[in-house]
Amino acid sequence: xxxxxxxxxxxxxxxxxxRRDGYWAVWPDLxxxxxxxxxxxxxxxxSTMTGTPGADGRLRLIYHWDVGAKMLxxxxxxxAGHIPTISDVLPAAxxxxxxxxxxxxxxxxxxxxxxxxxxxxxxxxxLFSRTRDLGTQIDPAETARTNVASEGGETR
Amino acid sequence: xxxxxxxIQMLLFPGLVYAVSASFFMLWLQRKINARLQGRIGPxxxxxxxxxxxxxxxQPIGRPMLQGFVMTALPVAAVxxxxxxxxxxxxxxxxxxxxxxxxxxxxxxxxxxxxAVLGGFVSRSMWGELGAAREAVMTAVYNLPFLxxxxxxGWTSDxxxxxxxxxATWPVRFLALAAILLCLPAKLHLNxxxxxxxxxxxxxxxxxxxxxxxxxxxxxxHGLEWVALAGLFAVLSVPLPGVADVWRILVFLAISVLVVxxxxxxxxxxxxxxxxxxxxxxxxWGLLLAGSALGLTLAGI
Amino acid sequence: xxxxxxxxxxxPALEEPYKVEVTTTGETITDAEITVGFNFRxxxxxxxxxxxxxxxxxxxxxxxxxxxxxxxxxCRAVEKIADLEVPARAKxxxxxxxxxxxxxxxxxxxxxxxxxxxxETLFMTCFSLREQVMDVLEGISGNRVNxxxxxxxxxxxxxxxxxxxxxxxxTIADVTAKQLIPVMTTDRTVRxxxxxxxxxxxxxxxxxxxxxxxxxxxxxxxxxRKSAPYLVYDxxxxxxxxxxxxxxxxxxxxxxxEILESCKIIEQAIDMMPAGPIAGGLFLAVPAGxxxxxxxxxxxxxxxxxxxxxxxxxxxxxxxxxxxxxxPTVRVMAIGQxxxxxxxxxxxxxxxxSCNDR
Numbered sequence: 064x065x066x067x068x069x070x071x072x073x074x075x076x077x078x079x080x081x082r083r084d085g086y087w088a089v090w091p092d093l094x095x096x097x098x099x100x101x102x103x104x105x106x107x108x109x110s111t112m113t114g115t116p117g118a119d120g121r122l123r124l125i126y127h128w129d130v131g132a133k134m135l136x137x138x139x140x141x142x143a144g145h146i147p148t149i150s151d152v153l154p155a156a157x158x159x160x161x162x163x164x165x166x167x168x169x170x171x172x173x174x175x176x177x178x179x180x181x182x183x184x185x186x187x188x189x190l191f192s193r194t195r196d197l198g199t200q201i202d203p204a205e206t207a208r209t210n211v212a213s214e215g216g217e218t219r
Numbered sequence: 220x221x222x223x224x225x226x227i228q229m230l231l232f233p234g235l236v237y238a239v240s241a242s243f244f245m246l247w248l249q250r251k252i253n254a255r256l257q258g259r260i261g262p263x264x265x266x267x268x269x270x271x272x273x274x275x276x277x278q279p280i281g282r283p284m285l286q287g288f289v290m291t292a293l294p295v296a297a298v299x300x301x302x303x304x305x306x307x308x309x310x311x312x313x314x315x316x317x318x319x320x321x322x323x324x325x326x327x328x329x330x331x332x333x334x335a336v337l338g339g340f341v342s343r344s345m346w347g348e349l350g351a352a353r354e355a356v357m358t359a360v361y362n363l364p365f366l367x368x369x370x371x372x373g374w375t376s377d378x379x380x381x382x383x384x385x386x387a388t389w390p391v392r393f394l395a396l397a398a399i400l401l402c403l404p405a406k407l408h409l410n411x412x413x414x415x416x417x418x419x420x421x422x423x424x425x426x427x428x429x430x431x432x433x434x435x436x437x438x439x440x441h442g443l444e445w446v447a448l449a450g451l452f453a454v455l456s457v458p459l460p461g462v463a464d465v466w467r468i469l470v471f472l473a474i475s476v477l478v479v480x481x482x483x484x485x486x487x488x489x490x491x492x493x494x495x496x497x498x499x500x501x502x503x504w505g506l507l508l509a510g511s512a513l514g515l516t517l518a519g520i
Numbered sequence: 521x522x523x524x525x526x527x528x529x530x531x532p533a534l535e536e537p538y539k540v541e542v543t544t545t546g547e548t549i550t551d552a553e554i555t556v557g558f559n560f561r562x563x564x565x566x567x568x569x570x571x572x573x574x575x576x577x578x579x580x581x582x583x584x585x586x587x588x589x590x591x592x593x594x595c596r597a598v599e600k601i602a603d604l605e606v607p608a609r610a611k612x613x614x615x616x617x618x619x620x621x622x623x624x625x626x627x628x629x630x631x632x633x634x635x636x637x638x639x640e641t642l643f644m645t646c647f648s649l650r651e652q653v654m655d656v657l658e659g660i661s662g663n664r665v666n667x668x669x670x671x672x673x674x675x676x677x678x679x680x681x682x683x684x685x686x687x688x689x690x691t692i693a694d695v696t697a698k699q700l701i702p703v704m705t706t707d708r709t710v711r712x713x714x715x716x717x718x719x720x721x722x723x724x725x726x727x728x729x730x731x732x733x734x735x736x737x738x739x740x741x742x743x744x745r746k747s748a749p750y751l752v753y754d755x756x757x758x759x760x761x762x763x764x765x766x767x768x769x770x771x772x773x774x775x776x777x778e779i780l781e782s783c784k785i786i787e788q789a790i791d792m793m794p795a796g797p798i799a800g801g802l803f804l805a806v807p808a809g810x811x812x813x814x815x816x817x818x819x820x821x822x823x824x825x826x827x828x829x830x831x832x833x834x835x836x837x838x839x840x841x842x843x844x845x846x847x848p849t850v851r852v853m854a855i856g857q858x859x860x861x862x863x864x865x866x867x868x869x870x871x872x873x874s875c876n877d878r
Contacts, residue, residue, distance in 0.1 A: 085812060109729050132748045136812050183557070
């Protein structure tokens with residue numbers, strides 16, 4: 064799979080770099096739905112998605128694609144806790160989106176429902192972001208149902 | 220003399236003493252063969268008996284009185300029916316035969332699964348009920364060829380089991396016995412027809428909720444079922460008119476054990492089929508064998 | 521109205537908790553909803569709160585079967601970020617342990633599958649073979665489950681008795697080729713239960729992101745060991761078995777053939793293993809950086825993303841296990857199948873809910 068062709072189809076002027084662990088395309092304004100549609104058409108498999116807190120307090124969302132010898136990592140950032148879903152285009156994203164909502168409390172717009180995956184029904188989403196600065200003293204099981212907001216962490 | 224003979228038959232052979240000891244032996248033999256074929260050592264020969272005694276010594280879980288009573292009465296009745304069936308096996312001529320005793324014998328054998336179905340339902344467990352439902356369907360599946368084969372065998376002898384041994388012709392006998400042998404794994408819950416005792420799907424099936432002495436009785440009833448069915452096959456298979464009693468007994472024992480070995484080997488080398496597959500199988504191959512046996516009898520061959 | 525049957529979270533045949541709510545018409549499944557998370561331990565959460573050294577022990581406990589994969593992934597992520605060089609001998613040892621673990625996992629799965637279809641004898645055969653693999657792993661690492669073999673920059677223990685490993689591997693290959701595969705592929709009762717059951721089409725396999733033997737049984741020739749070779753897999757010759765049927769039977773065949781391939785790999789790796797050190801020196805600190813890496817675990821592709829901020833604790837460790845990718849396919853496979861096949865369909869993905877929930 065030629066990453067150059069693939070990415071230029073998505074965004075002709077978009078830049079990417081080849082690092083030790085694969086291709087990285089960091090596009091803050093990435094159109095995730097266009098990306099998902101293109102990848103589905105090109106039979107590129109979604110390995111997984113990773114949510115990780117960025118420097119500016121916004122969540123970085125990385126889509127890991129299996130394009131052959133190297134992994135293609137498409138990074139974007141979540142604005143105001145909302146990002147469009149791609150699970151209707153690629154069912155592979157369904158569970159991952161639910162899990163990321165569990166951990167970071169962001170909403171994937173366009174989903175019929177986002178039930179918790181790892182947490183239980185009724186738990187407050189955003190377990191990781193709420194407890195981010197609380198160290199090991201906090202018991203995540205207890206914080207799941209009570210809203211212990213931590214400073215600096217992303218709250219919903 | 221006739222009374223003494225009858226008493227011996229009821230209590231000693233093939234009645235109580237033989238039936239109970241043989242049931243533990245056959246349960247052990249099946250487990251042992253299974254283990255050896257699987258590369259394991261297997262249990263010592265007294266293991267089923269020890270299991271039985273240990274279960275008897277356990278205090279059962281408290282249950283509402285009526286349910287507790289029914290859950291005890293059902294396995295007791297099953298044991299009694301199976302003991303009766305074994306005792307009726309005409310290994311030795313008793314002089315007490317009557318036309319239609321085959322019907323009585325088969326009825327007693329069939330009481331076992333029927334009571335098991337009831338037992339599953341009264342235990343009020345989801346798995347017990349599932350097991351009972353499966354057992355009930357299985358009864359319908361395997362009994363069609365089983366009973367057809369028995370009718371084919373007994374047609375010429377007024378359904379008398381002792382006379383049948385001499386009247387049934389060899390072609391009929393061969394086909395009918397083959398059909399009966401096919402049905403035995405299903406009746407004994409063995410692979411590939413162990414649908415009603417599929418532990419991976421429904422735990423222990425009908426006996427899921429049974430514990431202690433109640434479970435012990437079901438185990439005994441199961442062992443007796445082995446003795447009765449293997450014995451039935453043995454008395455039906457070889458006609459021995461005018462042969463000394465010792466030889467009759469030896470042949471009977473040898474064939475019984477052979478049946479156990481055959482069934483165990485077949486069970487160890489197969490996977491479990493699904494209910495629909497089993498039904499198709501029995502109604503095709505089982506009925507084909509039993510039906511042709513019946514056809515041959517009716518044609519007078 | 522069609523009834524919804526809740527199955528689980530506890531099951532007769534599978535040890536781990538998960539729930540399936542099945543909508544049925546008669547015996548036929550019309551929809552299935554899977555609920556997981558019963559085993560959620562927050563390992564990703566904990567990993568951000570422990571040092572790199574502690575994390576190795578923590579991540580080893582993601583899975584009880586492919587424990588080695590997770591330490592391997594974690595150490596490789598550290599090596600990627602810190603640019604650590606791994607000695608050649610250590611790479612071969614990692615391959616040997618990883619492949620032995622694949623043998624262990626596949627044999628265990630084959631046993632469980634046999635158990636599910638009630639084939640007790642074959643189950644025993646599989647488990648006696650698995651016992652030998654566990655002996656091999658114990659011989660190498662001193663442990664039967666959590667091997668504690670990997671550390672950033674190398675491995676913790678050397679392989680001192682390659683002959684005994686070769687013996688065991690040859691026995692396994694022999695029994696698999698002469699007994700296991702013939703019985704599994706020709707036994708009529710096995711075929712009756714598995715052929716045409718739980719079909720996952722190629723299109724669904726891509727859309728749902730199926731990985732590992734699941735994808736390979738649906739006609740996708742995907743194997744990270746081939747497509748993106750890591751460690752020394754590019755120096756070893758092996759085949760990637762692929763079947764196009766996409767049913768439970770195809771998955772059995774793919775895994776059975778992979779057992780033979782793994783045996784081949786171990787034999788080659790032991791032959792080619794050079795002498796030399798098995799680990800670099802102690803590393804002092806992990807510089808700030810990030811890495812997304814993947815390897816082919818027994819059940820399929822594992823993805824790790826690690827972010828470090830220069831402290832002694834990672835800033836983020838993301839673990840994507842193969843079951844997480846494969847589990848959602850159960851829904852598409854179950855629809856239209858009989859209720860009694862559901863257990864087998866679930867088992868055919870070789871599920872590990874402990875991995876899935878982390």
